[in-house]
Amino acid sequence: MSRISTIDKLQTKIEKDIAWRKKECADIFAINALQTEYSQKVSIKASIVILYSHWEGFVKKASALYLDFLSSQRLTYQNLNEKFIVHYISQTYCDINTKFTKALIYDIHFQDKVNHAEEVFRVDGFTELSKFSNINSEQFFGILRILCIDMSSPIIEYFDLKGNFLDETIVGKRNSIAHGNYTEIDFEMYRSIHEVILTMLDKYATLLLDAAENEDYLKEEEEA
Secondary structure: OOOOOHHHHHHHHHHHHHHHHHHHHHHHHHHHHHOHOOOHHHHHHHHHHHHHHHHHHHHHHHHHHHHHHHOOOOOEEEHOHHHHHHHHHHHHHHHHHHOOHHHHHHHHHHHHHHOOOOOEEEEEEEHHOOOOOOOHHHHHHHHHHHHHOOOOOHHHHHHHHHHHHHOOOHHHHHHHOOOOOOOOOHHHHHHHHHHHHHHHHHHHHHHHHHHHHHHOOOOOOOOO
16 A cells, blocks of 8 residues: 555545445435335345445544554654553553553553654554444444544534444444344435435544644644
8 A cells, every 4th residue: 555645645545435435325325215115125224234334444444544644654652642652552561461541551651651752653554443343332432542533523522422323223223134133124214324324424534634634643732
């Protein structure tokens, strides 16, 4: 993969990925709208699985692109928001002894901050995101913590409000269908899931691009 060295390149890659997903979702919606009642019930169930796959696929792909963008900036840890130090340096210790909180690890291994201060931040975005699946609200906000996204962003409020819908309707219905359970989904519920997922894709793209544009990943300047 070519380096994502600029925000324009990041935006191009994110927009390219979201475009084909939105087109496929729109095409499937149009096909479902023309089906007879029985055929529509069957095709809607399959469509829910596809819709969810685009949600998970885009979140992981766009997040990985964002991390690769950060890695291409050749920033040192001393220039980064301290949340990155807590996550990426201390996670080694979390793997060894999970009873430690990251905050405690940060205190115990404070010397790591000094030792790593001049190291260049590098992370394989796709490897970092590969451990996530079945992305409900808990998983989603876990990804945001890995990306050290500013949780005061107005877009975060939208995802907070959609948390139950994501968990119970989108992920819940998808899991029920994927596990072979009898699941009733009428066209209006399908329309709602379709619209919410497309909106979430757009808002997530905006969230990442805003974070890159605003340089939220950089260490806050200390007041004199």
